Amino acid sequence: MEPDWVALMKRVRDDRDKAAFADLFTHFAPRVKGFLMKSGADATTAEECAQDVMTTLWRKADQFDPRRASVATWIFTIARNRRIDMLRRENRPEPEDLPWGPEPEPDQAEVIGLQQESALLVEALKALPEQQRDLIEKAYFGDLTQSEIASLTGLPLGTIKSRIRLALDRLRYLMK
Structure with a gap:
């Protein structure tokens, strides 16, 4: 255990x-x-x-x-x-490879869009059942493979795959 x-x-x-x-x-x-x-x-x-x-x-x-x-x-x-x-x-x-002058400002509409999308993702993740959210975090934020998650959690690989698939489907639905 x-x-x-x-x-x-x-x-x-x-x-x-x-x-x-x-x-x-x-x-x-x-x-x-x-x-x-x-x-x-x-x-x-x-x-x-x-x-x-x-x-x-x-x-x-x-x-x-x-x-x-x-x-x-x-x-x-x-x-x-x-x-x-x-x-x-x-x-x-190296210093001689650095570009001269200020960096161009990012497109504000793109920045705002990314911020809104990130906020939507955070809320969608919170809405997932804890078991699914934990697996999504391990897979996508922890960069673990499904096999690594299975050995880490002790759950069968098929269960890991099913829960991640269900979680991704739910996230897609919640982020529409």
Whole structure:
């Protein structure tokens, strides 16, 4: 049986419980490293980044809200953001390659449209049943494969696929 990740996070958040952190670290650090390596990081960079993600979990545990995301989704979102930061640092242009002058202003209608669409998506996600919302968050915000979600949750792969398909259908309907 899988540990109660939310209870462990709350113990870290509320009591700075090192044993609870150790349990979270033991489970999630290797998975975060694997996720980072799958997304193109070499083993050393993935290891360093996974350590940084878990340090962030400890330092920012007070920001975890179980009503907004599962523990896995929260951790993998941190990992995804760290990976993006790493890529930005790696791809930072040399000063002579930087364009001169101000960046063009984005089209305001497009910005407003994206903001409205994002707000609609947030509301549609809230309307999903918790089981479906959790799977959508793991798949799309946690960048986990359906097989990884199945092994993480202990649910059969067919159940994962069905719930995600139902959730996506419901999201399409809610966002019309």
